[in-house]
Amino acid sequence: MNEIYGQSKYGENFSQWFEWIIREAEIYDYGRYPVKGMGIWMPYGFQIRRNVIEIIRNLLNETGHEEVLFPILIPEILFRRESEHVRGFEGEVLWVTRGGNEELDVKLVLRPTSETAISYMESFWIKSYKQLPKKYYQVVSVFRYETKMTKPMIRVREITTFKEAHTVHENFEDSERQVLEAIDIYSKFFDELGIPYIISRRPQWDKFAGALYTIAFDTVFPDGRAIQIGTVHNLGQTFTSVFDVKIQKRDETIDYAWQTSYGISERVIASIIAIHSDDIGLILPSNVAPYTVVIIPIPHQDEKIYQSIINYCNDIHNILKVNNIRSLIDERLDVKPAEKYRECELKGVPIRIEIGFKEVSQNTVTLFRRDLRKRFTINKDELISVIKNVLEEYNKNLKEKAWSWLKSKIKLFSTLDEALNHIKEEGGVALLPWCGHEACVYKVLERLEGVAALGEPLNMSTIISIDKPSNRDVYCAFCGKTAKTMMAIAKRY
Amino acid sequence: MNEIYGQSKYGENFSQWFEWIIREAEIYDYGRYPVKGMGIWMPYGFQIRRNVIEIIRNLLNETGHEEVLFPILIPEILFRRESEHVRGFEGEVLWVTRGGNEELDVKLVLRPTSETAISYMESFWIKSYKQLPKKYYQVVSVFRYETKMTKPMIRVREITTFKEAHTVHENFEDSERQVLEAIDIYSKFFDELGIPYIISRRPQWDKFAGALYTIAFDTVFPDGRAIQIGTVHNLGQTFTSVFDVKIQKRDETIDYAWQTSYGISERVIASIIAIHSDDIGLILPSNVAPYTVVIIPIPHQDEKIYQSIINYCNDIHNILKVNNIRSLIDERLDVKPAEKYRECELKGVPIRIEIGFKEVSQNTVTLFRRDLRKRFTINKDELISVIKNVLEEYNKNLKEKAWSWLKSKIKLFSTLDEALNHIKEEGGVALLPWCGHEACVYKVLERLEGVAALGEPLNMSTIISIDKPSNRDVYCAFCGKTAKTMMAIAKRY
Structure with missing residues (x-):
């Protein structure tokens, strides 16, 4: 065992500890492959990864999701068709511009996500409400040209284990039901891995590019920083209208279909490692351990x-x-x-x-x-x-310890200064009374560096044992008006 | 059922029949995705693909192969390091040259195969004979910028199901033993799928770029053309010497390690479809059918x-x-x-x-x-x-029918003209007496279009019921000297 990290995995050394454990336990070789932000899944890590994928695969298959596989490359012309989506991803995509010794006529993007490619094909496949709901998913690599500091499994340029689902529905109500199903699937998934989570509705300025809104799952790492580990988007008709995914509805009218999408990356594996381990090494839930x-x-x-x-x-x-x-x-x-x-x-x-x-x-x-x-x-x-x-006790113990840890890192404050001070000193997530208007949060946070709004927590009763402020006489920590709910803020990965 | 293809899947219509069946049976959507040579694995096809992958995965795991996952991108500097390899692939690689709005300092290749990336990392991982043999494999996408006519699953720009193994050994003898193990694994794999095959040693001009030699598996499609469905390469010390994979040997000396690599693409799935089906549709071996x-x-x-x-x-x-x-x-x-x-x-x-x-x-x-x-x-x-x-009879029947078909398409000739005539009229593989020198084959075939030398068949007794010419008084069909063995020639995909 490496003595440097022998004292505690928490605190300043977490980053180093994490790099140490993924190397020593032969999970992921990072930092030696000569492309920034790309690493190698080693045999032991690959088995963990495989077991994790099987759990989500079963959950998706059981709920009628069908696995497919799309090409890695998206032609510029498809990628650029939805303008909000392009603005969201343009700065961070990798471009294929040459084949052999020729310049390509049509430049190709290494997919950052697959809404455009999938919606385009759905315009051929889906014609009637009778085919709906349709739920596809794939487990693939997606690419982001990160310019920030990269981190193994956490902020990489090739996300190798992106489990992305894409669904199509007849109307808004059905798409809303699908968002709930997705939240339920992801909750079960994280529960099976013993990973605790805050579910929140992201502020509009932080939603997925092209979505009506985004629901996110966050957890807290040993260094006190929050990390997004899963997202669910209601895409509305954004992509179906642009890619012409029209359906005949039950009432025989023709309209654009409705979509949702949701995804989870290898950050879930990073979370298993970060949250359950101790100074001696990994502690793997039995369902993902290569050998129980x-x-x-x-x-x-x-x-x-x-x-x-x-x-x-x-x-x-x-x-x-x-x-x-x-x-x-x-x-x-x-x-x-x-x-x-x-x-x-x-x-x-x-x-x-x-x-x-x-x-x-x-x-x-x-x-x-x-x-x-x-x-x-x-x-x-x-x-x-x-x-x-x-094994039953063991998995229960991991999960309970992890949830206690998360709860200990979520604290309620009544003023922004107290909250910011606490985050600065101790990390974790601060909950603040909030009037419910995103604008007032944005105005305050845009001038603060390193603190982000996670959104209104939806699983409040699970994560903290207090009532919503609406039941009491409290005021918004951002604007001073009457508070109606809570806003979670944190330092984020 | 589409009547156009109702008469027979054989003959001129095979190509059309193949495109019809993969679309109608919802296997692979091809030709509509707006990038040439790239298609989508549909839910039913994906399940077949998954079952096929599980069979080879089990065979590889049982024989001590460890699954890993390498990045898709290889930096130019690694890719260019082995000159013969570069010459072999340079004309057909896709290049990533831009990230976001920046030109990349180091251009990246979408891997056409992984010898360079893996050998580079092995230089960090492997130091001693005690660690050997080491057998890695991965199931990944590889890319070829094909300028020839593309064909679904058969000649594509994104090969989505490349099962590539890479092994390291102490000496030449061990690498030769590994080649035999690989041939054995692939034979078992094709046997489980009921796919008949000719194993042959490819002529030097057609070996893998960088290998000492290449052993290939070929089968024959209903249109009479031979198709390569698997290859095994002894890489010698080509990549270990360039990437400095040095080991301490049993006798305490230091030397470059020896390598082999072998791979199978989704052509194996195309073969299942092409070989077992009838005019009504697919006939799937029970171990790959999504539902038995x-x-x-x-x-x-x-x-x-x-x-x-x-x-x-x-x-x-x-x-x-x-x-x-x-x-x-x-x-x-x-x-x-x-x-x-x-x-x-x-x-x-x-x-x-x-x-x-x-x-x-x-x-x-x-x-x-x-x-x-x-x-x-x-x-x-x-x-x-x-x-x-x-099910036992069913699988046996598929396999026997497929082998009879292959055998019926392999014929022995004594002169090149007869052989060429036959290939032109009937397709299939022609066997010709051969002196054993590749040069004389090359000289004759280089001026003939559309006919290729598969090499000397190694499973002769399985594919045709004749003795080797060395037992009889026959002469090389290419140069007229005394024949020692056989050369197989065919029209190829």
Whole structure:
């Protein structure tokens, strides 16, 4: 273990700690590939990534989303068709201008997001309300030419794991229902990963370019900064009118269809790492850990006894396999058990099993639980029931700790100065009474650097145990008028 | 069904038939997306693609390959470092030259393949023979700026499903063993899909740019043209010496490592479609069909009876599910059974189940087998055993038919003129006695348009029932000297 980061992952060293853990745990190689803002998913990280994708894939498939795959390149002519969208993305797209030794007649954009490409094709595919709702999704790379400081998995130029959904509906009401379904899907997704979140409606100046409005999921990182980890947009008829996605409606009239879109990037993987880990290394939720259980045979001088230990390990391995628990026997002879233990803890293996002569002769199994770092011995015949219980408690514990952490970082203030002071000193999210008009927030925040408005939190009762200010006699922290709700502000990634 | 293609999929209309089937069966939308050579994987096609990827993924994982993910972009400076490789790809790469409104200082290539990027990173990762063999793979998009006529899935500018493996070894012997392992993996992969193949060693002028040599898998399409569906390269020390991938060897000396690479694109999916289908539509091997079984309830005027039919279908659906057989009940009320049957056949569903009042009252199940287009009725309690048998026979039948087809398209000739005539008239692959020197083939073929040398077939005994010419008194069809082996020539995609 690297002693520099040994004291605490919190505070000033978080950034360094994060770079250390993704390198040491062999998740993501960053900073050595010679293109700024692009990294490599290493085998162990790739398995985590794959497990995360499978969870969202199942949630989307269960709710009638169909997976598709669009080209990476969007021709300039499609990209430029919706003017607000172009203004939003133009400054940060990568352009393909040459093929072989020729200049291209039509320049191509590496997709920053896919609304334009998908809407264009929907104009061929969708003609009638009978086909609706239509829900597509894809898991792809998208590209942003970030000019700000890049950060592995958090602010990159190739977002390699963008899970973007695009839906089409007959009318506004259906699109609103879809926004709610998307919020529900993402809530379940983050719940399965134990990641706590604030859901808020972004101010208009911070919505997705082309959307009617944007709902965002934010969490708070160990350094106290808020980070956007998912967004849901009601796109209205912005893209369908520009790309001519017209449908025959139930009442036989013809009109433009309505759309929503929503996406989640690899920031969700960064969040798993940042939120659940400790100074020793990762602590992975069992549903994303490449191996839920790693079995370590303890060497023995007597060749025959060692063979019985190995057989015993194989037996356990098979029992776990039959019960669909991902496990691995670490049989390497040139690595000492203590070193294997360290590796398991570094890589966040939920349960480690240690098998030596004692376990074999007493028909027991010694387990080590990663989150509590506790070792205990059970009878072999209890193995599956104990492991199932332990995993349930383990995941529950990760989630509860994470939610307590988030709640501890959300504080209510009555004046902006107090809030700003607190954010400056302690980070986190400050809630302020608010009149409900975005203009007054904008006027105040535009002259402040480094503090952003997340919006009105929609899951208020989950994140803080207070009533909405509308029930009490309080005033907007931005303009002094009567407060009706809350505005969340924070330092943001 | 489109009558134009109703007579036969073979012959002149194959190209049109292929475009028809991928559109009608909702596999791949091609020709409407406004970038040449790029198409969209539609939901049904995406599922086929996913199942195909899972098969190769399992084969690679089982043999110690680790999945990774590299950036899509390669900086010019890496791309240009190996001169033979650059010459091979320079004319057909897409260049990113602008980010936002700035010209990029370092131009970036959309990867045509990944040897340069991976070798560069391996120089950081691999230091000792103890880490070897190392086998990486990724499933990604690669890009070729094709100036020839493009064809959906077959010749595209974005190859969306490139499964490329990259391995590192201590010495030449180990890299040779790896080539054999790769050939074995790919043979198993094509066997699982029932795709027949010729394995041959490509002539030097047609090897991968930078490789010592290339082994290729080819099959023959219904129009008689050969198509390359997989390649395996021994890269020697070409890239390790340029990118400085040095290792400490067993004998403590330091030397450049040895590499191989191998890849398969979505042409394998095109092959499944082209080779197994018939005039009515797709015939999918059961391991890649999105649904192995589709259950169709036959409507009944009596509401109560219809409900008992639906219940009976649900029961069958559950039995199939418990037995891990992918199935779907097609309950749509606005589509007639005949239309559903047609759709099942168009989309290549291996087994269709039809349940009406008769089946419910007699406790039977009526099945329809797609390849033979035969309907038969069984007792419900035999369901799983019958389906398992049928699927085994079904897959065997597809594979055998496909191999017979390939064998019927491979013919032995003793003179080049006969061979060329045959290829011109009938297509297919012509085998010619050959002295073993590539130069004499090159001299003859370079002045002939549209015929290419596939190389010396390595699975000769599988593809044709003759002995090698070395056992007989025959002469090279290219130079007249004594023949030692065979050269395969064909019109190629």
